[in-house]
Amino acid sequence: MASTQNTAGGNGKSRLTFADVKAGVTTAAAGTLAGNPYLPQIATIIDIIDETPNIKSFRVRFDDEAVMDALAFDPGQVGQLGIFGVGESTFAINSSCSEKRYLQFSVMKAGEVTSALHELNVGDKVGVRAPMGCGFPVDAWKGKNILYIMGGIGSAALRATISYTLEHREDYGDITILYGARTPLDLTYKYDIEDWQIRKDIDAVITVDRDFPGWEGRVGFVPTVLEEMAPKPANTIAITCGPPIMIKFVLQGLQKMQFTDEQTYTTLEKRMKCGIGICGRCNIGPRYVCVDGPVFSMAELRELPDEM
């Protein structure tokens, strides 16, 4: 595991100075964010994948080869992807941690930055600040069954973690993936889905919200399908990400199935600006989604004000 997590960076509880940063005292100052964590690295788009009618995946490579070589991140960590002149937004890094050729971000066209990103072509320049935040505790999950429950573009936030557990398949028990979207057209990473369905060592259930011409797979909302699947909580970690309303019902369902708060994880998104725990934008009570999250266990979330 890459030690890029930025909590309690070995310096205990003291304030840093320019000298400390220069000396590399803080792990938060390591890697691409050394010195000036506001300064994006310039990267080039090397590939664009049309995932759905409104989601594109961008594969980007840092122009500075040394930065590219040194890049290491944990599954579940995020990055700020931006266009100079428009702004930055936070996206999950959804390429595998073992992928050394590029970082992949999936972008749903929605607001100012995402719409501008959708206009870009291969070869265009973007600014990237990554990795940021804390990833999933995949080491602590060794030996456990893993249940992924995701909806829509929530898949992007879990893709690197799915890749990690599949690449280290022998370290984990049963792996189950429940993925749903509104229509078959809205399913992301169809190339992954094909792979999951061929593999014998994982159980993948793909569902769409309602009947759709030509769709012969499962039909039903994710929380409903989850209830039908009735997963057993014994020695299992459940990880969910999707639209807020889906997460809400999935969490209720898991609780009904006797999953404890410690067994249940999600990854949150919030409006962010600095991405480094300073600007004050993405707090939920005393925690910042950008540095304390975006990954939270249900046990952690219960301590916080209801401001999800």
Add this chain to the structure above:
Amino acid sequence: MKFLAQDKLQAFLGHLAGESRVVAPVKGDDGVVLFRPWSPGTEVELDVLLPKQSAKEFVLRQSETYLRYGYAMEGEAAAQVDDSHEAKVVLDDPAERKAAQDTAVTAHAALVVEPVNDAPAQVIFGLRPCDARGFVQMDNVFGGYGGFYFDPYYNAKREATTLVAVTCRDPRSTCFCTSVQGGPASTEGADVLFTQVEGGFAVEALTDKGETLLASAEFVDAAQAQVLYAETVKETAEARVDAAFDLEGIQEHLRANIEDPGWHDLAMRCISCGTCTYVCPNCYCFNITDEMVEGRGERIRTWDNCFNPSYTLETSGHNPRDTKSNRFRNRFSHKFWYYPEKYDSLLCSGCGRCITHCPTRIDIREVLSVMGSERTAVPATTGEEA
């Protein structure tokens, strides 16, 4: 302790101004006292206790460009790009269009991004101990306390700044520094403390930076009487600041009262203008925006205001703090619960500007007395605010 005669103040500041920028409370033509860049001959206003704004603007700029970038269109290559682009747009030969696109990509390859971080040496003279402490309280978040990120922009200015505080002789009725572990002669954060005595100031250096300042020839050793006078001024002032609320257990009470309907009642008359956040010496939350004209742009950070509904509004339309009382609760909880929990420091130095400048007379002392203490069970209100 040193002594500076009143009629030597201009000479001392003039001396400082020769080496760095001097910022001091100065009355403008409109009669408003603000911290402004001082120039020789300008009168320093110390009779008005607090300038309308705190001095935070000189370290955490209200608006600050921190990156400049350009899709560099300078020189020969750029000129060619422009020409070819103009010409090719009207052509629909695929090969030529491809060539034009390649040229455009080449232009992008000339993208240049540069950080901007100007931090000239400056002395802020005449700020009150609460304002000096305000900087100390903000330092932890910008200084990567606990292993978080270090902000090079704030810290460059902070390190280049010397703070010369002046003891409050005549605290206002809205002052509550003593309730938040400060005082009218608190030295935390200050490099030098001036105390007004007869005929001038009793002056003490508190840091090495401060010592350097007092090396100036205008200072003489203070007489014993002046030292005693200064002590009396401090004690008298201290006694005049009323205890506003009990800090003991406030974090736990705010946590326990998070869903208390009292927040709704207190927030009722708030108009979400954000004035309290702008005049506050340690409200630091900021926004980041890009501005670009003709291929050259800047990334800018500006003070922000957590009372604004769009502060947390997401693109999808979802708003995690969708009611006014939630946003209201956030500011007070940030200062007395969230920030202390993360950074072991309060985020309020008791200057009382938020009280005097609030257009609807919301009083932080009342809010904390009510919500920061044990609440007796109240039946939940049924109505939700607009």
